[in-house]
Structure formats: C-alpha cells, structure tokens
Amino acid sequence: MFFSTFKAACKNLVRSIPFWLILGILTIIAIYEATEGLYNYYDPNLGEVIYDTDPRFVLSFAQYVQTVMNACVSNIMMYGMPLFTVVTTVIILFRDYGDGFFEIEKSCNMRPMNYYLGRIASLLTVNVIVAFLATALSLYVYVFTRGGVEELGLLGLLGDSLIRISRVILFVAFPCILFYITFTYAIGCLLKNGIAAAIAGLGYAIFYYVVNLMFRFRLAKWYFEYLSPLPEKVRSYFH
Secondary structure (H helix, E strand, C coil): CHHHHHHHHHHHHHCCHHHHHHHHHHHHHHHHHHHCCCCEEEECCCCEEEECCCCCCCECHHHHHHHHHHHHHHHHHCCHHHHHHHHHHHHHHHHHHCCCHHHHHHCCCCCHHHHHHHHHHHHHHHHHHHHHHHHHHHHHHHHHHCCCECCCCHHHHHHHHHHHHHHHHHHHHHHHHHHHHHHHHHHHHHHCCHHHHHHHHHHHHHHHHHHHHHCCCCCCHHHHHHHCCCCHHHHHHHC
C-alpha cells in the first residue's frame, strides 16, 4: 500500500496545473539568476576591473567550484525551490482535505502511517529531482555563458559537476526541502486546511529570504549558523 500511495501522489502532482506553473517559474528563476554577474577581478595587463559578464573574462576552476554551491544555494534554494516545495506539498494537502482522497484510501483499510510515508516520500522524490535539475541548469547556463571553465573540457566538466551537484543536493538542499515539506504538511494536518498550510509555508519561506537579505547582522548569529533552513555551518563545510 505504501508504493500505491507513492505512485498515486506522484501522478497527482504531475497532473496538476499549479505544479507545471510553479515549475516554469522555477526554471525562469534558475536561468535568470545564472545570467547575473558573480565574479570580478583586477587585470593588471589591462589596468581595469574585469567582470564575469565581460567577454574577456576567464572562469577559473576555483571560481567554478564556488559556483556549484552558489548555483544551489543562492540561485535555487534561497527562494525559488522553497516556493516550489510548499506549492507541491499544498497540492497533496488539497487532495486530502479538498476532495476527500484520504477518506477513499482509508475506506480500503490503509494504515495512516503507510499513507503518510507514501505522501512524504513522493514529495521528497519529486522535489529532490527538481532541485538537482534546476541546480544543474543554473550552473551550466552560467558556465557556458562565460565561455566554459579554464583547462576543463566538456566531458570533464560534466563528470566533475555531476558529483559536486549530487553532494550539495544531498547534504544542503535535501534537509532544506525536508524542512519545508514537513513544516507545511504538519500545519495542514493540524488545521486540516490546505490554505492555512500554504500561508504558513510561504510565509516562512518569505520570512527567511527577507531576514537573510536585510536583517542578517541584526538577528542572532546562531539562527543562521545552525537553525535556518540553509545553515551556514553546513554550507561552509561542503563549500
């Protein structure tokens, strides 16, 4: 019954119009953030500062390594992926409390734990895959619009980047995705209302983005280092 719930939840997600709308928005965010300038350095030969949007800019291997983390955290996980995660969770909750889908499955003697785990597993699977693809898209758009990585061919770039992306997704993005899924799902289950879950999940995502952007040095340092959805200690370690 667990796998039945898992497959049914995945089908409900991909058949939902809001799912494709928010996926399109996430794709736009990944591409847009990748086109923004990230690096600059002083070129003594030219006697001027060269930005990475300049055709003369050369992307070094060290800068490329740093870009992998930036592509995941700054471009995807800071606000785009949390919005996607909350919306997909709310879609599942609306099936539970909107059209009584849970009551249908409960009438078939399905255990609540199997139902719950199947739902969470489907959300994690879809969101982690999307996060991986969005991070890869953002990274490759940035790298290829900067003329590639110095002294690193296409096959070398693909082989190295897939390992680095997988690592950052597993240890940085996955806990963040899990947090937003369980937080939104818990609110929806407690209040038995998908709208309340959407408000809570989106509210926290917006709150974290705003305080991280504007009040980073005014709030307690330990929140950003240990308790935030993207803790700095973990990010720094895998950087």
